[in-house]
Amino acid sequence: MRLLPATLAVLLVLALLPVRWTGWVGLLGDFAELVVSPIANPMRAMAGWIRPARVSGGSAEVEQYREQVERLTAQVNRVEAENVRLRELIKMLQGGMAMASAAPTRDLAVSVVSASSDLSSRLLRVRGGRRQGVEAGSVAVGVGLQLVGRVAEVEALTSLVRPITAREAGPIRARVMLSEAGLWLDSTLTPDGEGGLRGPVEYRMQAQAPGRVLEAAPGQVVRLDDPTWPEGAQMLLVGQVERVEPNPRAPGRQIVVVRPTLELHRVSELILRVPLGGETGGPR
The missing domain is CATH 2.40.10.350 (Rod shape-determining protein MreC, domain 2)
Structure with missing residues (x-):
């Protein structure tokens, strides 16, 4: 207990002495730095390893969760969009069965892969051709039994449908x-x-409305x-x-x-009514 008051007294006296009388104190400081400096950096590195720097609120982990949620949301939306497309396709097929006529036909569901840019002469290229039994003159139907047009040209894997709204x-x-x-x-x-x-x-x-103006x-x-x-x-x-x-x-x-x-130039799915008996009526 007596060492502390004695140390304080010595420090007080040294503080009051002129600077020229305390040069030997600097020599002691240089000696202490020479002893301590070689191990300062390793000790600082060890302290950083034991107690790493604090990161802001786990931002990397939060961002990872956010990306995962976005990925799952996009997947759910894609599934819902596909369900809507399939429901529309089922309606088209069911409608075709309901409107079946005496002429036997085979309904072929096809997707539209491209369309020309001119409204007046737009052709629709569909994914279905000779290998699928498509013939020139086959009727193309859209959602709600909307008449879209007729097949104008047939290739091996694709066909060109001319809509009823095209000038040709x-x-x-x-x-x-x-x-x-x-x-x-x-x-x-x-x-x-x-x-x-x-x-x-x-x-x-x-006959149902004689004399009436319709x-x-x-x-x-x-x-x-x-x-x-x-x-x-x-x-x-x-x-x-x-x-x-x-x-x-x-x-x-x-x-x-x-x-x-x-x-008609924006449809993505069509039903081609391919005749089984060769009755297509010439293409327009």
Whole structure:
């Protein structure tokens, strides 16, 4: 206990002495540094190993968990998207069975792999060709039994489908179905170059409505009724009446503008109705 007061007294005296009288103290400090310095760095390294520097809140581990969650979320979304696609495909197949006609056909589900950029002449390349039994003139159907078009060219593994809205498809005969069952108006529809079809409405007497004036109206369903198309394509959905315009060549008559229920240049899945008896009707 007496050593501490004595040490403090010596330090106090040394602090009060002039600097020129305390040079020998610096020699003692240099000697102490010479002894301690060689082991300072190894001791510092050992201390760092025993007690490593603190990292901020485990950010690397949190980031790893975040990436894993994002990966699982993306996987779930892909599965849900695939389920939606398969449900739509099932609807298309079930619809084809429900609308089966006397002409035997085989429904072939195909995916669209590319489309041309021109709305007026767009062709759809589908993954299905001669090896799958596809023939020129086979009918292409989309979701909801929407008539898409016909196969124009067939290759070994792929085919080109010409939509009904392409200018090269030419006119089609169709029925504008009125709200009352059994009543319709005939029309010859021509592609308008904007993804739709248009044509004059033809009026004729119908036994179910003698003396009545039948008119087309927006929202009415339009179905194919064209003898140049295969029997299995008859009464398929062409679209809906988008608007009605006056016919400048026939006062009092109408022109209908029909829009398919699908954007035909953006479909990703199709059903090709491949005839089993060779009845395709020539391609357009």
